[in-house]
Amino acid sequence: MSPAIGVHVPLLPNHDKQQAKPASISGAVFNVATSIIGAGIMSIPATLKVLGVIPAFVLIVIVGLLVDISVEFLMRFTHSGDATTYGGVMKESFGQVGSVATQICVMxxxxxxxxMYLIIIGDVLSGSKPEGSVHLGVLQEWFGIHWWNSREFSILFTVVFIMLPLLLLRRVESLRFSSAVSVLLAVIFVAICSVMAIIALVQGKTKNPRLIPELDQQTSFFDLFTAVPVIVTAFTFHFNVHPIGFEMGKPSDMVKAVRIALVLCAAIYFAVGLFGYLLFGDSIMTDILVNFDKSSDTATGSVLNDAVRLSYALHLMLVFPLLNFSLRANIDEFLFPEKILLVNDTKRFVIITLVLLVFSYLAAIAFPNIWYIFQFLGSTSAVCLAFIFPGAIALRDVNGISTRKDRILATIMIVSAVVTSIIAISINIYNSFGNKS
Structure with missing residues (x-):
């Protein structure tokens, strides 16, 4: 899941909406795919470890299909009314409560x-110690272990000297170059991972992937549900549906673009998951970048390992300001709805920017495991934005356009989302506290 957009704030200001040329389907496919593929790709291989290859593939397909249905709901029911944003269509259906709930979930x-972005960057630069095993970061491999390349310091340096200058830019257009570079870096990451796995496969060095889950005393059937929120979070981009969709000529174009992008992203997710699992087997970490700290038999292999990690870390550094931009806009609109525009109030702009950055940094240090962040988001706010809210809009049907098929699909979507989320949350709580008693 990549940069998100505020509920009521478009990504780019529309200075001349009437003369604007409708966006192309190909452009929308790129924007949607960029919105979907983000930090979520890091934990996809770990879901294959939990579920096995076949169930993971089925889950990716099912979530993709449900996302397609939910986006179609959002576009159709939005165009049947006067709203132009996610928060707007929720307000039409459920009043101010619906709009506020959407804003909170986006935030x-x-x-x-x-x-998650800061956690991954910290893993790449300074390594991690999951379950007691030590995984060195790039800086530690190059220069040895020192105080200045510790996790706390490396993330702090990145936040202050790379991210903060970009965060202080007032206009999203100013980030267009860094965003373009970030997309290129993500493509490089996927390409190198694939090449490394193919080379290992040819050389007979790949691991044997588990096709189906193995249930034992440590892993129960209900533990499998903890992988569902990870996939849901990886596919959640619904906060970008309206900004992208309303730039297009007609709603059907957006639906077509989303379907193409979903197929593309599902293929990329499964490919990275499978190649990552082939490379590392059951030793796969919740953040696959951590696995690339292993020393290679050749100098070329070591360079590729470092290139994989650094390319994606740099990608996240450049995406971070764009994601923060929309978060900052939502928080300001939520807390100060009557104030002047944030961009015109320097004091408020700087204070909100610094507070968000400080809290992000402290949280990344306090919670170094991205698996738990993915599970929390996928079981709460992300599942609401992706499935529960669109299904509720279809069932509410304030404009009377919902068909019997719509109501059935919406009910299935909501019930499935609620049940799997409750099970995942319960299992996570039990695993966190129950095993300690």
Whole structure:
């Protein structure tokens, strides 16, 4: 899941809406795919470890299909009324409560993603110690272990000297170059991962992937549900549906673009998951970048390992300001709805920016495992934005356009989302506290 957009704030200001040329389907496909693919790709291989290859593939397909249905709901029911935003269509259906609930979910989801980005950057630069095993970061491999390349200091340096200058830019257009570079870096990451897995496969060095889950005393059937929120979070981009969709000529174009992008992203997710699992087997970490700290038999292999990690870490550094931009806009609109525009109030702009950055940094240090962040978001705010809210809009049907098929699909979507989320949350709570008693 990549940069999100505020509920009522478009990504780019529309200075001349009437003369604007409708966006192309190809452009929308790129924007949607960019919105979907983000930090979520890091934990996809770990879901294959939990579920096995076949169930993971089925889950990716099912979530993709449900996302397609939910986006179609959002576009159709939005165009049947006067709203032009996610918060707007929720307000038409459920009043001010619906609009506020949407804003809160967007803020939680975006803030959670900022924390995940910093965690991943910390893993790459300074390593991690999951379950007692030590995984060195790039800086530690190059220069040895020192205070200045510790996790706390490396993330702080990145936040202050790379992210803060970009965060202080007032206009989103100013980030267009850094955003373009970030997309290129993500593509490089996927390409190198694939090449490394193919080379290992040819050389017979790959691990044997588990096709189906193995249930034992440590892993129960209900533990499998903890992988569902991770996939849901990886596919959640619904906060970008309206900004992208309303730039297009007609709603059907957006639906077509989303379907193409979903197929593309599902293929990328499964490919990265499978290649990552082939490379590392059951030793796969919740953040696959951590696995690339292993020393290679060749100098080329070591360079590729470092290139994989650094390319994606740099990608996240450049995406972070764009995600923060929309989060900052939502928080300001939520807390100060009657104030002047944030961009015109320097004091408020700087204070909100610094507070968000400090809290993101502290949370990334306090919670170094992205698996738990993914599970929390996927079980709460992300599942609301992706499935529960669109299904509720279809069932509410304030404009009387919902068909019997719509109501059935909406009910299935909501019930499935609620049940799996409750099970996942319960299992996580039990695993966190029950095993300690």
């Amino acid at each position: 939680i989801t975006n803030f959670g993603c900022l924390i």
